[in-house]
Amino acid sequence: MTTAPAPRAASLSLTSVWNRTVQWVTGTKHAVRSMSALRILFGIAILWLLLTSAADRHYLWGAGSVWVDPAVDRRGYPDILRVFFPKDDAALFDLSYATLVALTTFFIVGIGTRVVTPLLLVFWVALSTNSVYLTNGGDVVIRLVLLFCVFADLSQHWSVDAWLRRMRGPVAARRSPARMPPWLGTVAHNTVVVLCAYQVILVYVNSGILKLMGSEWREGSALYYAFHLDVFRVFPALSDLAGAVVPFVVVGSWVSVVAQIAFPVLLLWRPTRYAALVVLMGMHLSIGLLLGLWPFSLAMIALDLVFIRDRSWDRAWRTVTRRPFLHHGAEQVP
Structure with a gap:
């Protein structure tokens, strides 16, 4: 019975993770x-x-x-x-x-x-x-x-x-004087991306835990009270309408708490990551529209976008440009 390969496999695994991490940080922005x-x-x-x-x-x-x-x-x-x-x-x-x-x-x-x-x-x-x-x-x-x-x-x-x-x-780019090694700018940029991602996670988890400590969020009535705060009633009729829909108030209160607390876990799988981003961006759009806190909403939506990869942006753009209605006008041209 031999057990020698196990430490070697663990060593190779740690080495692989380290190499991939270094490559991610230094390879490309x-x-x-x-x-x-x-x-x-x-x-x-x-x-x-x-x-x-x-x-x-x-x-x-x-x-x-x-x-x-x-x-x-x-x-x-x-x-x-x-x-x-x-x-x-x-x-x-x-x-x-x-x-x-x-x-x-x-x-x-x-x-x-x-x-x-x-x-x-x-x-x-x-x-x-x-x-x-x-x-x-x-x-x-x-x-x-x-x-x-x-x-x-x-x-x-x-x-x-x-x-x-x-x-x-x-050609002009190559002739411009290099003020710093290219890899240094890449490392700095990717470090900022990581810090932004960490900041989002920190905000959501802390916010979710604080909400869970409030009985209104656990009971599902928190959004009702938010919609009836005079200082935040930008569109009173719209706030009254949203607050009168009980399923929307209850489900919205619970979903916002769950999505924020579970956000780090939801990021691990692409479908749940995108679902969480859609829910949280929708929450921020609602905050901006119903409560008038647009600077806060836009800032958080901007940070949510950090979790969308460049390949996903490119794939979404290709999907949109392949839509028939975008090419309908071109087909009419003789």
Whole structure:
């Protein structure tokens, strides 16, 4: 009776896992389409908040919000951040606000993304620290993930940067000076993808556990109360209609808890992963539509997209472009 091969098999298995992990991290950039979509959705979420709050900006973050300074001081934010949005200089505040709007617009369309991303992070954090009572889950997630994204490639697709690279061609790309080894940029990008995935899992599991601790979620009545909170009733008639459908309220409450707590397990199998993403994205769309929390909803949907592989994006695009109605017009051309 021999047992010697067992340790060797285990060693080979660990070696194989290690090699595959190293290859995944250093071989090629992953989720480049998802990270490009994340750039757009994050930018829209930030711009949404800036534009809808523009008329009240001084009351929310400027001179009219001086009363929140004691709470801001207790948070211990660096004083340098207050240089960008001073509360005693309305003209400079407005200039910084306009700069933030411009940076967000550049971020959405993907112009100079490598430079714009860290600048957007600094200005966005500086504005957010002026009033600690206006933040919510979406703001926190955006600030944290933007820090990760400084080291990611966000402009491979759907950006002006990508269009300029195509116009210049491969020859110009080869002539451009290499500022860092290619593998280093790949490792940094893939590390950001992993951090974003971890952040999503952390948010969902913690949220699911906290919901499970509330009797309303266990009883299936939580959504009813959410639909009847006056501060979140963007469309009162629609909220009343949704809250009146008892099966929707009960099943929706339970499904949201189960999908969030079981999210790490559901990711392991492709069909359950896509089912969980559909459920959670639908939940966030409902939050945006019925509760008006669109910045939070867009931020979480953008992070959900990280779990969609580039091959899945390509396969979906090929499926859509093969639809008969897309080619109907071309067949009419003589």
